[in-house]
Amino acid sequence: MDAATFDRIAPVYDRFALDAAPERIASGFAYADGPVERVLDLAGGTGRAAAALPDRDVTVVDAAPGMLARARAKGLPAVRGDATRLPFRDGAFDAVVVTDALHHLDAPAALDEAARVLRPGGVLVAGEFDPGTLRGRALVAAERLVGFDSAFYRPGELAALFAAAGLRPHALASGFSYALVGVRPRA
Numbered sequence: 001m002d003a004a005t006f007d008r009i010a011p012v013y014d015r016f017a018l019d020a021a022p023e024r025i026a027s028g029f030a031y032a033d034g035p036v037e038r039v040l041d042l043a044g045g046t047g048r049a050a051a052a053l054p055d056r057d058v059t060v061v062d063a064a065p066g067m068l069a070r071a072r073a074k075g076l077p078a079v080r081g082d083a084t085r086l087p088f089r090d091g092a093f094d095a096v097v098v099t100d101a102l103h104h105l106d107a108p109a110a111l112d113e114a115a116r117v118l119r120p121g122g123v124l125v126a127g128e129f130d131p132g133t134l135r136g137r138a139l140v141a142a143e144r145l146v147g148f149d150s151a152f153y154r155p156g157e158l159a160a161l162f163a164a165a166g167l168r169p170h171a172l173a174s175g176f177s178y179a180l181v182g183v184r185p186r187a
Contacts (some may be wrong), residue, residue, distance in 0.1 A: 014030055022052035024172055025097055025125050028181035031082040031170060033121030042114055043083050043101035047071035076130040084109035091119040098125045109177065111165035115184055124182040130154055135176040
């Protein structure tokens, strides 16, 4: 991920970012085995998803200090960290949310880490963009044009990565902007 680029766009990021889709996140939380109180907003940037979850104990983690400063300005707990080496203990969270960010990360490694910090029965809720759609192809081209080395996944491909990380995948929404939930099985 290019943290320096996100630092530069942090002041205007929230003006152009899509809605965090709190209804999708809530529908993903319904798959959890037990209550969802502690939530990690993975690669959460300015805390768009965290701010959409006011009744939860949410921590934002991101690699870009400028984005985290924006999250802190919203009153959100924010930690600088690498999505592939999260600074949290095993099983620390009931849920992990990653909204429109997996394509900027080493997704297999980030999903492994997300699964590690989930408690058994916890859920990972991910919102992404389908590169197989017309709008998805345009987004892929636009990100390459501005210099991002993003790796977009079709829903089935991302579901396979969830399964490889030990999570049971379920589709929440389809289309250009799609969502999956992965459940960490109980032992």
